[in-house]
Structures are given as structure tokens and as C-alpha cells.
Amino acid sequence: MTYGSEKIPLHCSKCPLRRLDLFLPFDEEEIKFMESFKSGDMIVEPGTHLFIEGAEAAQLYTVLSGLGIRYKTLENGRRQVVNFVMPGDFLGLQAGVMQKMSHSIEVTTKMRLCVFERSRFYELYKNQPDRGYSLTYLAALEEYFLAEALTTVGQRGALEKVSWGLHRFRIRGEALGLLKNGKVPLPFKQQDLADALGLSLVHTNKTLAKLRSDGIANWQDGELEVKDFQALTKLAMVEDFELPKRPLI
Amino acid sequence: MTYGSEKIPLHCSKCPLRRLDLFLPFDEEEIKFMESFKSGDMIVEPGTHLFIEGAEAAQLYTVLSGLGIRYKTLENGRRQVVNFVMPGDFLGLQAGVMQKMSHSIEVTTKMRLCVFERSRFYELYKNQPDRGYSLTYLAALEEYFLAEALTTVGQRGALEKVSWGLHRFRIRGEALGLLKNGKVPLPFKQQDLADALGLSLVHTNKTLAKLRSDGIANWQDGELEVKDFQALTKLAMVEDFELPKRPLI
DNA sequence: CGCCTGATTGATAGTTGTCAAGTTAAGTGG
DNA sequence: CCACTTAACTTGACAACTATCAATCAGGCG
Structure with missing residues (x-):
């Protein structure tokens, strides 16, 4: 490990994420088990690849803070942010569960991680059925989000796509308690959003400019400010969207 | 249930799917458990909706035979085949695991299903850790397929998309033992494929015509015949694709 | 100050969508 | 048995959206 990683002991019971409404509650026994299951903490710098598409992995992680990108690459060099x-x-x-990862994960901002050993993965199912259940839950959630993204990329136009993306960022950021003064941090590049939506960088840029000049949303200097949430919601066609609660592993 | 369903007892140990190489092996005890877990068989007619987006469901199923479509609909009436x-x-x-389904499922051809009760779902985790593990496995597989589809819809051009779709059908059909005389059954409509790839029906049709006239693949009368698999693979940009084995529930 | 990355903008080209009409095959009712 | 209807598939013409190309601009950093 030359990730520039360092130890920072943090007991699960003190994990700041638990306080958030976004996450399903934990009981004492579960916390105790997870504490024993966890093999350590780790901090990684921007640019680090936590997983590489097609490779096996010895460690699994829970993100405590920081942001990153899941993506797949094609033979022709194009990239899909998943x-x-x-x-x-x-x-x-x-x-x-499977042998390898189907996508890569790159760290965008300094990230703090909780580390688990893959070799002990099956213990979860054997000793803590609830935790196994939670893992299926998480996988089903991912499936849910991916289906939404697929629908967006397949069926929405450019303005709707970008609106959908920004709406999603705003909702997730808010649920994580990152909303301050009407702004959520959004330190990604326009190219990242373009690759997530299946648009070209240039067109993404122009669409963002339109949302800005129409007074709907402002994404600049790594921060997103939604000025007219209702209009954004309408453009994104996600009238009744509610971010589902999720288990924490 | 007015699905025109009928009873057809079939013991899990005699399930014809088990013989296929595509599925991971089962031991005696697992079969015994699944047999007790299963609440019945069912046959449904084309046009039936097994699940509706956003609705809760009391039954879960394993498909024994027949084909169908998972899809999501948007406010504007467009449809994404997931x-x-x-x-x-x-x-x-x-x-x-979650409350409701994020997509609908419609039956395309007469389908035979194995039925389970949702209320007993958690038993799997509690009593049969291996089965719980398998469910996570299946969920992770879905995630994998969805990510592939997302990459296709987001980053490939029309000819590549259609090639990818046909390639996928050919591979899956073959793994299910449905390949006969170089053909696999493909009883979907062109509109279904179009909605899966994020293309218009007309353009999908024209792209299929091109693949046909180029002597690469022929999809007609509900059957797909791949005439030049190598060319199709190349167009689809899936050189080293291997369909992962999967657990059967 | 020069270099590099990311963002921005205008001009142009191309792929894909939309419209409209026609074809084929299969069913339905008189 | 035949006209009529309908669903799915075809095909050509045209419009529209989005990509690509090419500059320019702004900020960070050695």
C-alpha cells in the first residue's frame, strides 16, 4: 500500500454518518459486530484508483467522507461514468460475491474509508443474517439507481439529462448534510457529468450555461447552487422523487 | 389471481434449468430447502404484468421458461427497457428487500414461473446463509448487466448499439440451450429493442436492415440468425465477453 | 512569466429523430 | 370465402439535436 494512507482509528459507534437520517438505524449488537469485522481506516488522495475494472480485490470499503467516480471504459477510449x-x-x-469488479473506481477528493477484508465477506451471511440482508439491500439499491440512470441516458434530452444530474446531486448532497447557504459541494469536472449522461463535453457546457442564464441552477467553482428547485425538478421530470433510506455497512 | 394461471407441480430436483452450464451447481440440501420454500408454479399468458413500477408485491418468482421485459416509463410517455x-x-x-419495484415487468411469451412468498423472504437469510449470499450475487449480477447497458446506451453509436443488443441475445440464448440451426428465438418487437437502446424505432429498423444486408445478422419472424459472429462481436466492441455463471433461486 | 488544465463560445458537420406513406401478415366478421 | 382491420415492419424525405472542430479565456502553479 503506497496510497499515502494513514491510520486513523475511529470506532463505529462514533461514526458521524450514523446520525444522518439517510441511513437506517443500527442496534448495539450490529455496531459491535461491524467494529470487529472492520480491519482499519484509510485515507486516500485524489487520483487514487480503489478498484480497476476486471481486477480482483482483497479489500472492500465503506466511504466515510470524500467523493469519487465509478466508471467503465470502452475499447474506443470512451468512458461511461456509472x-x-x-x-x-x-x-x-x-x-x-463475483470474482471481479465490472467497473473502476477513482477517488476525486481526499477520501476517508473504512476497510474490510474480502476473505471474511462470507462471515456476514453466516453469522449476521441482518448484515447479509443489508448487503442485498444495497445491491438492489444500486440496481435501482442504475436503472434510473439508464432511463435518463436512454430517454431524456440533453437539457433534461443535465437537469436530472444536478437534481440528483442536490438531493444526495442535502441528504448527506452538505447543503450550506443553498449550495452543495460538487467538485467534479464537467467532463465527468458529460460522461455520466452520454453527452459531449461541449454540449454539456452549453446546457449548463443555459440553466445558469435561465436562473435555474449554478454550478461553478466546485459548488452547485440550485436557484429554482421546482423548475429543475420539472425539467428533470422527477416530480415525486424521494431518496430511499439505506443501510450502512 | 385471474391471470389464467394453472397449477403444474414440478419438483425442484427435476427443474430442467439445473442441467444448464450457465447455472451454479446446487447441493441436495439446498434443493430440499428451496422445494419447501417454493409456494407453487404458475403459467401466465403474454401481456400479463408481473410487477408494476412503484407497487408492492406479495410474490416473487423464478422464471422457468418464457420471455419478458423489464421497463420503466417516464412522465412524457417514453419507455426505457431496462x-x-x-x-x-x-x-x-x-x-x-425494498418496499417496491422500481420497474415494471411484462410477459412477452407464455411464461412458466416458480412462485415464492415475499413474507418468507427473510427466512433465506436466517436459515440458509448460502441462499442469502446467492441473492446478493444475483443483485450484483443485475448491477453488472445494467452498467453494461448504461455504457452501451451512453457511449456507443447506433450500429454498435444494435450489434451489442443482438450479440447479447445470441449469447444468452445460446447459454440457455436455445440455439438451433444457428438461430435463437427472439420474439420481441423492434420497438422493444429500440426502447432498450435509446434509439427511435425507425432508426433501429434501418440499422437492422444494414446488418442484414451486410450479411452479419438476420432478425426476422421472431428468430435471430447471426451469420458473422466475429463481425458482430467487433461492431459491438465486446471482444472478450464471457457470460458469468449465476445462481438459481 | 509561461505552462497546463478546465471552462467557454462560435461555426460547421453528422448522426439520429420525426413525419408520412406503403407493405406484409394475421386476424375478424359478414 | 372474402372484404376489412390492425399490428408490425419498411422506406424515403426532411428536420433537429448533438457532436466535432477550433479558438479563446481564466485560474493555479512552478
Whole structure:
């Protein structure tokens, strides 16, 4: 490990994420088990690749803070951003059950991780059925988000796509308690969003400019400010969207 | 249930799907448990909706034979086909762990199903850790397929998309033992494929015509004949694709 | 100050969508 | 048994959206 990683002991019971409404509650016994299951903490720098598409992985992670990107690459060099990684996400579930990962994960901002050993993965199912259940839950959630993204990329136009993306960022950021003064941090590049939506960088840029000049949303200097949430919601066609609660591993 | 359903007892140990190489092996005890877990068989006619987006579901299914479509609809009336349902697929996992389904499932050809009660879902985790593990496995597989589809819809051009779709059908059909005389059954409509790839019906049709006139693949009368598999593979940009084995529930 | 990355903008080209009409095959009712 | 209807598939013409190309601009950093 030359990740520039360092030890930072943090007991699960003190995990700041638990306080968030976004996550399903934990009982004492579960916390105790997870504490024993956890093999350590780790901090990684921007640019680090936590997983590489097609490779096996010895460690699995829960994101405590920081942001990243899940992506797949094609023979022709193009890249599809499959999802954005945010605190609370469990990374490596695929490597846990299947042999390898189907996508890569790159760290965008300094990230703090909780580390687990893949070799002990099956223990969860054997000793803690609830935790196994939670893992299926998380996998089903990922499936849900991916289906939404697929629908967006397949059926929405450019303005709707970008609106959908920003709406999604705003909702997730808010649920994580990152909303301050009407703004959520959004330190990704326009190219990242373009690759997530299946649009070209240029067209994404122009669409963002339109949302800005129409007074709907402002994404600049790594921060997103939604000025007219209702209009954004309408453009994104997600009238009744509610971010589902999720288990924390 | 007015689905025109009928009873057809079939013991799990005699399930014809087990013989296929596509599925991971089962031991005696597992078969015994599944037999007790299963609540019945059912046959449904084309046009039936097994699940409706957003609704809760009391039953979960394993597809024994027949084909179907998973899809989501948007406010503007457009439809995204999220995946095609084939024998061996487990339906309703999302409803099992989360409250509701994020997509609908419609039956395309007469389908035979193995039925389970959602209320007993948690038993799997409690009493049969291996089965719980398998469910996570299946969910992770779905995630994998969805990510592939997302990459296709987001980053490939029309000819590549259609090639990818046909390649996928050919591979899945073959793995299910449906390949006969170089043909696999493909009883979907062009509109279904178009909705899966994020293309218009007209353009999909014209792209299929091109593949046909180029002597690469022929999809007509509900059957797909791949005449130049290598060329198709190249167009689809899936050089080293291997269909992963999967557990059967 | 020069270099590099990311963002921005205008001009142009191309792929894909939309419209409309026609064909084929299969069913339905008189 | 035959006209009529309907669903799915075809095909050509045209419009629209989005990509690509090419510059320019702004900020960070050695």
C-alpha cells in the first residue's frame, strides 16, 4: 500500500454518518459486530484508483467522507461514468460475491474509508443474517439507481439529462448534510457529468450555461447552487422523487 | 389471481434449468430447502404484468421458461427497457428487500414461473446463509448487466448499439440451450429493442436492415440468425465477453 | 512569466429523430 | 370465402439535436 494512507482509528459507534437520517438505524449488537469485522481506516488522495475494472480485490470499503467516480471504459477510449461515489457508499460488493469488479473506481477528493477484508465477506451471511440482508439491500439499491440512470441516458434530452444530474446531486448532497447557504459541494469536472449522461463535453457546457442564464441552477467553482428547485425538478421530470433510506455497512 | 394461471407441480430436483452450464451447481440440501420454500408454479399468458413500477408485491418468482421485459416509463410517455427477462431470472428481488419495484415487468411469451412468498423472504437469510449470499450475487449480477447497458446506451453509436443488443441475445440464448440451426428465438418487437437502446424505432429498423444486408445478422419472424459472429462481436466492441455463471433461486 | 488544465463560445458537420406513406401478415366478421 | 382491420415492419424525405472542430479565456502553479 503506497496510497499515502494513514491510520486513523475511529470506532463505529462514533461514526458521524450514523446520525444522518439517510441511513437506517443500527442496534448495539450490529455496531459491535461491524467494529470487529472492520480491519482499519484509510485515507486516500485524489487520483487514487480503489478498484480497476476486471481486477480482483482483497479489500472492500465503506466511504466515510470524500467523493469519487465509478466508471467503465470502452475499447474506443470512451468512458461511461456509472455513478458518483459519496459518503455511506459501500465499495466492492461485486468483488465480494463475483470474482471481479465490472467497473473502476477513482477517488476525486481526499477520501476517508473504512476497510474490510474480502476473505471474511462470507462471515456476514453466516453469522449476521441482518448484515447479509443489508448487503442485498444495497445491491438492489444500486440496481435501482442504475436503472434510473439508464432511463435518463436512454430517454431524456440533453437539457433534461443535465437537469436530472444536478437534481440528483442536490438531493444526495442535502441528504448527506452538505447543503450550506443553498449550495452543495460538487467538485467534479464537467467532463465527468458529460460522461455520466452520454453527452459531449461541449454540449454539456452549453446546457449548463443555459440553466445558469435561465436562473435555474449554478454550478461553478466546485459548488452547485440550485436557484429554482421546482423548475429543475420539472425539467428533470422527477416530480415525486424521494431518496430511499439505506443501510450502512 | 385471474391471470389464467394453472397449477403444474414440478419438483425442484427435476427443474430442467439445473442441467444448464450457465447455472451454479446446487447441493441436495439446498434443493430440499428451496422445494419447501417454493409456494407453487404458475403459467401466465403474454401481456400479463408481473410487477408494476412503484407497487408492492406479495410474490416473487423464478422464471422457468418464457420471455419478458423489464421497463420503466417516464412522465412524457417514453419507455426505457431496462433488461430482457429470460429463464433462470429471479423476479422481484427489489420488492423483497425494498418496499417496491422500481420497474415494471411484462410477459412477452407464455411464461412458466416458480412462485415464492415475499413474507418468507427473510427466512433465506436466517436459515440458509448460502441462499442469502446467492441473492446478493444475483443483485450484483443485475448491477453488472445494467452498467453494461448504461455504457452501451451512453457511449456507443447506433450500429454498435444494435450489434451489442443482438450479440447479447445470441449469447444468452445460446447459454440457455436455445440455439438451433444457428438461430435463437427472439420474439420481441423492434420497438422493444429500440426502447432498450435509446434509439427511435425507425432508426433501429434501418440499422437492422444494414446488418442484414451486410450479411452479419438476420432478425426476422421472431428468430435471430447471426451469420458473422466475429463481425458482430467487433461492431459491438465486446471482444472478450464471457457470460458469468449465476445462481438459481 | 509561461505552462497546463478546465471552462467557454462560435461555426460547421453528422448522426439520429420525426413525419408520412406503403407493405406484409394475421386476424375478424359478414 | 372474402372484404376489412390492425399490428408490425419498411422506406424515403426532411428536420433537429448533438457532436466535432477550433479558438479563446481564466485560474493555479512552478
